[in-house]
Structures are given as structure tokens and as C-alpha cells.
Amino acid sequence: MDGAGKLLGLGVGPGDPELLTIKAARLLRGAQVVAWFAKSGKTGHARRIADGYLAPDAEELRFTYPYTTEFPKRSDEYRDAMAAFYDDAAERIAAALDDRRDVALLCEGDPLFYGSFMYMHDRLAARYAIEIVPGVTAMAACWSRAGLPMTRGDDCLSVLAGTLDEDTLARRLKSADAAVIMKVGRHLGKVRRALDRAGLSDRAVYVENGSTPDERIVRLPDMPTDDSPYFSLVLVPTGRATS
Numbered sequence: 001m002d003g004a005g006k007l008l009g010l011g012v013g014p015g016d017p018e019l020l021t022i023k024a025a026r027l028l029r030g031a032q033v034v035a036w037f038a039k040s041g042k043t044g045h046a047r048r049i050a051d052g053y054l055a056p057d058a059e060e061l062r063f064t065y066p067y068t069t070e071f072p073k074r075s076d077e078y079r080d081a082m083a084a085f086y087d088d089a090a091e092r093i094a095a096a097l098d099d100r101r102d103v104a105l106l107c108e109g110d111p112l113f114y115g116s117f118m119y120m121h122d123r124l125a126a127r128y129a130i131e132i133v134p135g136v137t138a139m140a141a142c143w144s145r146a147g148l149p150m151t152r153g154d155d156c157l158s159v160l161a162g163t164l165d166e167d168t169l170a171r172r173l174k175s176a177d178a179a180v181i182m183k184v185g186r187h188l189g190k191v192r193r194a195l196d197r198a199g200l201s202d203r204a205v206y207v208e209n210g211s212t213p214d215e216r217i218v219r220l221p222d223m224p225t226d227d228s229p230y231f232s233l234v235l236v237p238t239g240r241a242t243s
């Protein structure tokens with residue numbers, strides 16, 4: 001639409017507010033409307049990170065994820081409920097854009113890396129101008145905090161989702177030079193077994209809430225429990241020695 005506002009997909013980094021880029025901070029301070037996703041009853045990780053950067057008079061649009069625990073994640077019902085939720089969020093953003101206001105959508109880490117922002121991009125990119133500001137990814141923050149050289153020379157890095165089944169994880173890990181396993185949370189037990197099968201447990205490092213005051217970094221074999229929060233990942237650095 002002519003004269004419509006612009007959608008800004010702002011990567012706000014993984015937790016430490018100082019890991020937000022200067023560009024994201026500048027755009028955020030000037031944003032008239034700030035939108036963000038959050039689980040029910042929670043402040044929202046991206047909103048918390050951005051707290052010190054919002055203009056005092058910014059209008060906020062909160063999108064609260066629906067309770068979908070009654071549906072299995074791969075079911076049609078779950079997919080339909082999430083699609084309806086994202087349709088509604090996109091239309092609320094579109095209304096503000098039609099009103100000639102820019103909307104800054106806060107994205108934890110990088111917007112285009114496993115981010116809900118992509119669902120807004122899918123729905124709105126054909127109709128509105130969109131500017132995306134990259135963010136520091138969780139994995140980069142976590143390997144920096146852990147001080148782990150991840151890849152050397154012609155190593156290839158595999159990024160895997162902890163939600164995969166154990167056989168697939170084990171198979172992909174066996175052929176990986178170095179790996180990151182995202183979305184560990186309640187899948188930690190399965191992730192451990194897959195790493196064991198791939199012979200990589202000794203190299204694996206577990207990080208939860210990386211770059212925040214609640215950060216925990218521990219070699220995976222020394223992690224005493226499988227009780228792990230949503231904001232957790234496992235790093236497997238290269239086995240290649242320094243030259």
C-alpha cells in the first residue's frame with residue numbers, strides 16, 4: 001500500500017542487552033509501534049532484552065502464543081491453531097502499517113534463524129516494505145561465552161534441532177565435524193543418547209540462558225540432570241587440533 005509504514009525485523013540478540021547492534025538500538029528508539037511474541041504469563045525474552053531501548057511513548061503490540069498443549073506438535077490441529085495465531089498477528093501488524101506507522105518486531109537472536117518473525121515475513125513481504133536487522137545468534141553468544149573454537153580449516157558446522165528423533169540426530173552427528181543442537185529443552189535426554197551413539201559426548205558442552213545472569217555452561221557429561229530450560233543448546237566443537 002502506498003504511504004504505508006515499514007515492518008522492521010529487529011534482531012535483539014540472545015540475552016545480554018549489550019549484544020544488540022547499534023543499528024537495532026537506533027531503530028528501536030525511534031519506533032512508534034513495538035511488537036513482540038511471548039508465551040502466556042511470561043514477559044517475553046525479546047521484550048526483556050529490548051527493555052532499555054524503547055521510546056517511552058511507544059505503542060506495544062503483544063502476541064501471546066496460544067495454548068496448544070492439547071495437540072501433538074506434528075498434528076493438523078496444532079498447525080492450524082498456529083497458522084490462525086500468526087494470521088491474526090500479521091493482520092494486527094498490517095493495520096498499524098496501513099495507518100502509516102512503522103512497526104518494529106523484536107526478534108530474539110537473529111530474525112531469520114528459527115525465529116517467529118519469519119511467519120510475519122511470509123505473510124507480509126508481498127504487501128509491505130520490510131527491513132531486517134541481523135542479530136547475534138544464540139549459538140555465537142554461547143560459543144563465545146564458553147570460549148570454544150568451533151570450526152577450523154575446511155570443517156563444516158551442522159546445526160541440528162533437538163526436536164529431531166534420536167536416530168536422525170545420531171546419524172547426522174556421526175557425519176558432523178562440529179555441531180550445534182538447538183531447541184534442547186525437554187529433549188536433553190534424547191540429545192545425550194544421540195551424542196553417545198555418535199561418540200561425541202566428551203566434546204559436547206551444554207549452555208543454558210547464555211549471556212544472561214542465569215547462564216549455565218557445563219560439559220555435557222557433567223550436567224547432573226536432564227531438566228533443561230527452553231533457552232538451552234549443546235555445542236560440539238571441532239575435534240581438529242590447532243596447527
Ligand SMILES: C[S@@+](CC[C@H](N)C(=O)[O-])C[C@H]1O[C@@H](n2cnc3c(N)ncnc32)[C@H](O)[C@@H]1O
Pocket residue numbers: 014015107108109110111112113114115116136137138139142181182183184185207208209210211212230231232233
Ligand atoms: C526459536 S529458537 C530462536 C533462535 C534465535 N533466533 C537465534 O538466532 O539464535 C530458540 C532456541 O534458541 C536457543 N537459544 C536462544 N537463546 C538462547 C540462550 N540465551 N542461551 C542458550 N540457547 C538459546 C535455544 O536452543 C532455544 O530453544
